[in-house]
Amino acid sequence: MERKTITQVREQYQAAAIAMLPAFIQEYESDTRAGVRRLVQQAEKKLLELEKEKERIYRMGEYERQYENLAYVCGIDEAGRGPLAGPVAAAAVVLPKDCGILYINDSKQLSATKREELYGVIQEQALAWGIGMASPQRIDEINILHATYEAMREAINNLGIIPDILLNDAVTIPDISVRQVPIIKGDAKSISIAAASILAKAARDRLMLEYDKAYPGYGFAVHKGYGTKAHIEALRRLGPCEIHRKTFLRSFCG
Secondary structure (H helix, E strand, C coil): CCCCCCCHHHHHHHHCCCHHHHHHHHCCCCCCCCCHHHHHHHHHHHHHHHHHHHHHHHHHHHHHHHHHCCCEEEEEEEEECCCCCEEEEEEEEEECCCCCCCCCCCCCCCCHHHHHHHHHHHHHHHCCEEEEEEEEHHHHHHCHHHHHHHHHHHHCCCCCCCEEEEECCCCCCCCCCCCCEEECCCHHCCHHHHHHHHHHHHHHHHHHHHHHHCCCCHHHHCCCCCCHHHHHHHHHHHCCCECCHHHHCHHCCC
16 A cells, blocks of 8 residues: 655644554654654654543542542632622532543633633533522622522522532531531542533633623723723723622722
8 A cells, every 4th residue: 555645744744633543653653754753753742631631620529539538529710809880700510530631620721712612521521510609799788708608509409319429619608407528729639620610610701701792892802801901091081880899889989
C-alpha cells in the first residue's frame, strides 16, 4: 500500500478522536519523517495531558469519596455576590459516584466557552441539580449574605431529592436540617462544589445577557453587573436601573 503523505497523516490526526490516538501513534511511531514525528509527539502529549486531567479530577473527588456510603452527596456554591447589579445565584449538584466529567474546576478558572460547555454536560450527567436566585430587591432588603443563603436554600429545594450531606464552599447555611460540611476554597477542592460553581455562574451570566437587552447602555453582557470602569461610567451617565442593587451604589450615585 502506498505510504500516506504528511498532509494526509496530518488530516488523519486532526480528525482522530482522543480514543483513536493510541492507534494513530502505533501506526506512525516508526515513521522517520520529521513532520510525522511531530504529529506523533503531539498525539503523545495530548494523551499525557488527558491522563493528568483524569488524575486531577480524581483528586477533586476526595471529599466525595469520604462520604461514598451515602447515596446523595451534594455540592453547593454561589455566583454574583460582588456585582452592583443583577441577582445572586446559587446551585446545588449531586454528581454520580466516580464522576468522570473532565475539566470541572472552580468556575473562575474556566473560560466562558468552557463553562457553557460544562453547563450542559453537568446537567445531563448529574443525578440531580437545582438553581436558586435572589433578586437585587431582595439583596437590598435583607443584605447580600442572607440573600445568598436564600438562593442556596432554593437551589437545594429545586434538586427534586433530599441530599444526605451538603458540601459547601466555606459557609454553613442557616435553616437547613441536612448535615453540612463547609470547605474553605471548596470550589477548587471538591468536584461537586466546582460543578455547582459552574452551574451558578453560567446561569447567572445567561440572565445578565437577557438584562443587557432589556436595559441597554450599561454593558451587562460584558461585565455581568460587576463594578468595572465602564459600568460605573454608565451608572453616572444613566443612573441606576431596576436591576441595580441600591445598597451597593451609594458611593457612586449618592
